[in-house]
Amino acid sequence: MSEETVNPPVTTEKLNPRLESYKQFWRRFFKNKAAVTGGVLILLIILMAFIGPWILTTFTDYRPNATDLGNKLQGPSAAHWFGTDSYGRDIFTRVIFGTRLTLYVGFFSVFIGGVVGVIFGIVSGYYGGRVDTIIMRLMDVLLAFPGILLALAIVAVLGGSLTNVIIAVGIFSVPAFARVVRGSTLSVRKLEYIDAVRALGASDFRIIFKHILPNILSPIIVQASLRIATAILTGAGLAFLGLGAQPPAPEWGAMLNEGRQYMYEAGHVALFPGLMIVLVVLAFNIFGDGIRDALDPKMRN
């Protein structure tokens, strides 16, 4: 084999293939107009959450909790774009300040649920047998509760606060992640390269985190992006029920609840935070769908 006879066609001097596949992913993603709209909306919302409050406090006199009882329940006007609530607080200002809380709930609860769920799922799928049975039945128990009810129970036990809402929503995201990850792990575990690295003397820990996890990232990413929408909705739902962020925090769900009492005489109090919830949830949903389609074109019908 010393001669240079062996030279089967190998794709030569191409760009970094990983970069190539990223590019392909983005190409597919950008073809999906709805997903791009969702992505742009999310970017705008994040931007709003980060610099909105800063702009308002630096350049204007609007404060989220400044009451002005003389001006309560005013409709939208030049001074109050979204009107005022029952304490005369500017709803637009409150909505802007609330964005941060909403995203906070969405991202952190999914992060917690994702980390725990991925560990459960991957361990369950990799080891199988009794470990799998125990973990997955536990997940089934969690899944058996309607999501909001479970979160409600957890918050009721822990007490109502934003942190506890995040924990509760996180816990109720765990089974969704665990299931998806378990399924993907099962299919990856059977592949020969896992046997091959085992035959090279790799430990279970190494196989799980270095060889299986990178191969199941795409379903995790998709799940996370779709899950954020659910988490935000649940967080707002808990706040609406008075169990989330406590007043006077400008949480959208809580604002919706306040506006509920004035639905007939001043519908805008509930309308604007409600619209914002719809907008954010919609944005994350279509964005998540777009990511799924772009990551796995075969799943598209």
Added chain:
Amino acid sequence: MSVPEIILEVKNLKTSFATDSGEVRAVDGVSFKLPKGQTIGIVGESGSGKSITSLSILRLLASNGKIKEGEVLYKGQDLLKFSEDQMRKLRGNEISMIFQEPMTSLNPVYTVGQQIGEALMLHQNMSKKEAHIRSVELLKLVGIPSPDKRVKNYPFELSGGMRQRVMIAMSLACDPEILIADEPTTALDVTIQAQILELIKELQDRLGMSVVFITHDLGVVAETCDYVAVMYAGQVVEYADIRSLFHYPKLPYTIGLLKSLPRHDIEQDKLEPIKGNVPSPHDMPVGCRFSPRCPAATDLCRAKMPQLETDEKGNQVRCWIYSEEWDGESEVNIYGETRIAKSRGTETVLPD
């Protein structure tokens, strides 16, 4: 011939799998010896337990598989008594394995270099940089052109033959004593097959490895092996050095296998197949497992399982014909070849 050091000896290995329909004894009493620096071929049809034997040696069975009995002696130590931790240090370092499917045996998300480097970092505490340099050397060793570029490739950018070379490089990374090659050429086309076989042989000479070669291809065996263990239905049925096996196979099954191969040195009108199928592991014959298909089978064969008998050359055969108890003709005709039974008269070498 001086007695070479035996580096690997498998004694009466029995491996079963727990399945829904009961226990399946995939490997049922496998024994063979591998002298240092030599190659043993394990040959058999699909389902004869070849791969399970190799996986049992490294203790890499699926969770429902269990080694029931036997010993796997590596340099005199029984691997079956090793702790999982000791095994892990051994795998890839002293005994390594190449798999059948080069297309799926590499992790798609890492470059070739990262994967070769993994074993080096794992077993030899090399730094990333050292591992990278060594990976390039290894790729060069296995005959991959411009290795410094290929080392940065992902598996999907390489052809099947190239990937198998990468697999070989991976398994050779830590200079193993034994290389287990589980049908390394089955998935490749014939020209590439020859190259890979050549490569393994050349590397074996250069590095002084011992090789366990698992295959169903007798042609491959003839080309590469020093010893052959023929497996049938979970058992070793004939163990012989390569010359004896091809020139004077003893066992009816082996004779049948060789007869069913196309040959270019003699005139053949048609190939003679072995009739019937491998018995299902749920429904093994009581006696010799080949007896339902054997043209020379007698009542004794069907009633009682023969044991592995060792002859003066150290070759072994599991067949009643070569035992004292043989109850059939003294000259047995098997697929057109004549074998002299042991109990009647002395063995004579047939003229070719």
